[in-house]
Amino acid sequence: MKRIGVLTSGGDSPGMNPAIRAVVRKAIYHGLEVYGIYQGYTGLINGNIKRLELGSVGDIIHRGGTMLYSARCEAFKTEEGRKKAIEELNNRGIEGLVVIGGDGSFRGAVKLTEEGFPTIGVPGTIDNDIPGTDFTVGFDTALNTVINAIDKIRDTATSHERPFIIEVMGRDAGDLALWSGLADGAESIIIPEKTEDIDDVIERLENGHKRGKKHSIIVVAEGAHSAADVAQQIKEKADMDTRVTVLGHIQRGGSPSGFDRVLASRMGAKAVDLLIAGEKGKMVGIQNNQIVHHDILDVLTKKHDIDQELIQLAKELSI
Structure with missing residues (x-):
């Protein structure tokens, strides 16, 4: 193999640039030529493809988003x-081709492999919803962005003595809500993987109020409910005045964390190794801090599992 391509597809995530950098520099280190495909699969079809040199990926390791x-x-x-x-x-x-993205991007990678073109996937999404890897590139940075926002919102919640409901991204996965809620001491965390009775949420709010608690934080995953709906139900059932914050796309931006930079570098380099070794239709992941790889088709047929111990711990610590 003498020439490979790299593209990013789907929603952007912090760490995609370090992953691109790793693919390019690892490939050049081994004597390969690397071509960047701009604008994902659209750019691939339209031929928006340019050769990348060492300098092409200089000064991008700390930048959010994707240069491609x-x-x-x-x-x-x-x-x-x-x-x-x-x-x-x-x-x-x-x-050969390295595809950096989420499950939708990987479905495209599977199609290319089935039609005879070797493709390797690197999981890049803030949702952390890809089976076969403990973490996806971008999750840690997004998590810290959410934590930073909740810390600021808590100041206002304290000042005004009100419950605040914060809606975070994650699509159909609750990892971002669960981890941020646990890290910020949220009284309730509402995620799609666990049915949450609004009466239980209200009971926790009322119990906190009885013991003198002046404010509360409720974190809602977008795949479970909208924060506005939760606020409306609390208003109707308990006549409590709440405030809603939808964090939105701020969660996707920003300089990638040290963890995401290292993770992206390790995964991007491993993707190149797999192509050189003649592998195809694989996804790189990390499990128990070891870089691993799985068949992409197997990954796509499995369901993402959330950490049940974290759910229980969050419940125990929010009393």
């Missing part, structure tokens, strides 16, 4: 679109 940009691509879901994409790769002599 990202885009959704309906055309790639069609056989004709994928045929055009592979044609663009073949025309440039590119023999």
Whole structure:
């Protein structure tokens, strides 16, 4: 293998740039040429592909987002679109591809592999919802962004003696809500993996008020409920005045944490190693602090499991 490509797809996450850097520099270290594919699968179909040198990825390790940009691509879901994409790769002599993104991006990688083009996936998403890896690139940075925001909101909650309801991202996974809620001492954490009765939430608020607690923090994962709905239910059932904050896309931005920079570097380098070794259709992950790899198709057929011990611990510490 002499030439490989790299692209980022789906929602951006902090750490994608360090992953790109690792792919490029690891490949060049081993004597390979590297081509950056801009704007994800859309750019692949349109031939928006440029050769990357060592200097191309200089001064990006600390930057959020992705220098290769990202885009959704309906055309790639069609056989004709994928045929055009592979044609663009073949025309440039590119023999393998690293795809950095989430499960939607990996489904595209599976299709390329099934049609004979070697592809390796690197999990980059703040949602931490990919099976086969303890952490995804971007989760730690997003988690710290959420914690920082809740710390500030708690100051206002204390000053005004009110419950605050904070909605965080995560799509259908509750990791971001669970970890941030536990880290910030939230009284209630509402996630899609565990049914939460609003009456239980209200009971905890009332019990806290009885013992002199002046404010409360409730963290809601977007895949479970909207914060506005939770606030409305609390108002209707308990006549409590609450305030709602939806953190939104601020969670995706910012300089990647040290953990995400190292994780992205390790995963990106491993992806190159796998291509050089002739592997295809694999996803890189980290388990017990060891870099591992799995068949992407197996990963996509499994369900993401949230840490049940953390759920129990959060419940025990929020009394």
